[in-house]
Amino acid sequence: MPDYKVETKNLDLYYGDFHALKNINFTAEANTVSAFIGPSGCGKSSLLRMFNRMNDLIDGTRFTGEVYVDGQDVYVKNIDVDGLRKKVGMVFQKANPFPKSIFENVAYGLRVNGISDKHYIEKKVIDSIKKAALWDEVKDKLKKSAMELSGGQQQRLCIARALAVEPALILMDEPASALDPISTGKIEDLIFELKNQYSIIIVTHNLQQAGRISDYTAFFYLGELVEWNKTKIIFTSPSDIRTQNYITGRFG
C-alpha cells in the first residue's frame, strides 16, 4: 500500500459569499487516523470534501490555496479527477448503497474502473467484505439486494465498496452518526483494524469516538482550524481556550 500524506496550504473556501474555510494549513501523516471535530457548520466536512474534489459538485464553490494528496496538487489543470476519487475513498454520513445486490455494490467500483476479470472481481469483493467485517453476516446472500440490510450493515457495505478499489486514503464523513450504539461500535472497531493499512480522516461529532480511534485531532471553529495535534494532547492539554471549551462541553 502506498503511503498517503495529505496537506493543505493557505486554503480558503467559499460557497457563494459564505467563507467556509479560512486559511487552512493542515497535514495528515500517512497511515494515521485524523479526526476532525467542531460544532456544526465549522467547515470540517467542507475540508474533507476538498481532498477528493467532491466540492466540485456543489454549484458556486471557489477556493484559493493548495491541496496535496500524496505530494500531488489535486487541483492542477488536467488532473484525472475520477482517478483521484478512486485513490481517495469516501464513506458518507448516511449509508448510500446502490439499489443493486450486495455483490454488485462492492464490484461497482471495480467495474467502473475498467476491471472485467471475473475471478479478480469475485476475489476482491469477498476480500473487501471480509475487511469491512461484514462477511459472516452476508456470505449466504451476496445476490440479495443491499437495501435489505440494516443501517449498520449498509454502512459497512459502503466501507467495503470503498475498500474494493484499493484506496490509500479513506475519508469518512460522520460514518456512524446515524447508527445505533452497537453498529457504531462495530464501525469503530473496523476503523481500528483499517488504520494499519490506510490513512483515514474522519469527521465526527462524537468526541469520545474521536478520542478512541484517532491518532491526531483537529478542532475547527467557524471555518478556522483552531488547532491540531496528537489526540492525547488535544484532549488533555489543548492550547486554545476555544478547543478547551468545546471538548469540555461548554459550547457546541
Next chain:
Amino acid sequence: MTRKQLKQSIAFNFFRLISLMVVAVLFVILGFIILKGIHVINWEFLTAMPKDGMTGGGIYPAIIGTLCLIAGSMTFAFPVGVLSAIYMNEYLKESFLKKFIRTMTNNLAGIPSIVFGLFGMALFVNTLKFGDSIIAGSLTLGLMVLPVIIRTTEEALKSVDDTLRIGSYALGATRLQTIRRVVLPVAFPNILTGLILSIGRVSGETAPILFTVAAYFLPKLPSGIFDQVMALPYHLYVLTTSGTNVTESRPMAYGTAFVLIMIVLILNLLANLIRRVAGKKTKMN
C-alpha cells in the same frame, strides 16, 4: 360533534363525492363503449379489411396502422426525449440555457395538436417530400409527445436520490457511468410511465395524422414506412361522420372505439408489469 368537526366532515364528504364523480365518468365512458362495441367484436372484425362501404368487414388495416404509428413515433420520440432530459437534468447546471430549454419544452406542450398536424404536413409531407406516409405521421406524433416524455423523464431523474450519484462519483465513476449504471436503472420504472402516457396520446390523436398519414379508406397493409395507413382514431371519425352510410356503420364505430381503448389499456397493463418487475430489482427502501 363540534361545529369545527362538522364543517370538516361536510368538506371531506364533498371532496369524496367529487372524486368519486371523476371515477364514475370514466366508468360510464368505458361501460358505454363496451356495451355498444363489444357485440361487433369478433375474429372477422379484428382481422378483415373493411367492406361494403365500411358498413361491414373489419378494421384490421386501421389496427395495424395505429400500431405502426405507435412504434414509429416512439422509435423517434423516446430516445430523443430521454436523452434530452438526461442532458438537462444530469449535465446542465442551472443557467439561462436550461431555463430557456425548459420554457420552450413547456411551450411545445401547449401547442394544439392540429397545429402539429399542419406543421407536419408542411415539413415532412411537402418540404421533405415524404408524402402522406407512416414516417411523416410518426415524426409529427413524435414531436407532439416529446414534451411529455422529456418532462416525465426529468421528474424520474430528479427522484433519484443524489447520495447515490455522489456515492458513485466517490468511487471514481464518471458522470456517464453514473448515469448509465446507477441513475437510469433507478429511474427506469418512472421513465416508463412517460412512455405509457405518450403511447396513450399517440394512439388516440387524430389531428396530427389527418394531413400526414391517415387514409380514408385503404384496404391493404403498408409495405414500408413511406406508405399511407389507416388509423383507428381517424377511422372512428370517418365511420361516425363521413362514411358512405353513417347509420349503418355506427356499430362499427363503437367497435373501433372499443379496440382503440383496449389497445391503450393492454399497453398500459404491459408497461405496468414491466415497471413492477423492473421496480422490484432496484427498489429503494
